[in-house]
Amino acid sequence: MPAMPAMLAMLAMTIKLAMLATAPAPREGGLAGADAAHGPRRAVFEAPPDRAEAISGPLKAEMEQVYTLSVPLVVDIDIAGNWADA
Numbered sequence: 001m002p003a004m005p006a007m008l009a010m011l012a013m014t015i016k017l018a019m020l021a022t023a024p025a026p027r028e029g030g031l032a033g034a035d036a037a038h039g040p041r042r043a044v045f046e047a048p049p050d051r052a053e054a055i056s057g058p059l060k061a062e063m064e065q066v067y068t069l070s071v072p073l074v075v076d077i078d079i080a081g082n083w084a085d086a
Contacts, residue, residue: 060075
């Protein structure tokens with residue numbers, strides 16, 4: 001299998017693991033108000049504007065620790081009024 005499809009498959013699996021890892025958090029109050037969806041190479045979380053900053057820190061920490069790799073797993077979080085601007 002060529003390297004690129006394998007890397008994309010690993011990326012997709014890592015995103016799915018991160019989505020599963022963060023799924024219990026809204027019920028526990030940590031990410032209250034956040035809804036999640038994912039697409040190719042990204043996860044999108046929607047939250048009320050007044051909760052976005054509070055949600056982003058714990059979310060980033062949880063996602064960066066979801067899987068141990070030989071290189072650091074770095075999560076970028078952008079906050080915007082809509083998906084196109086994020």
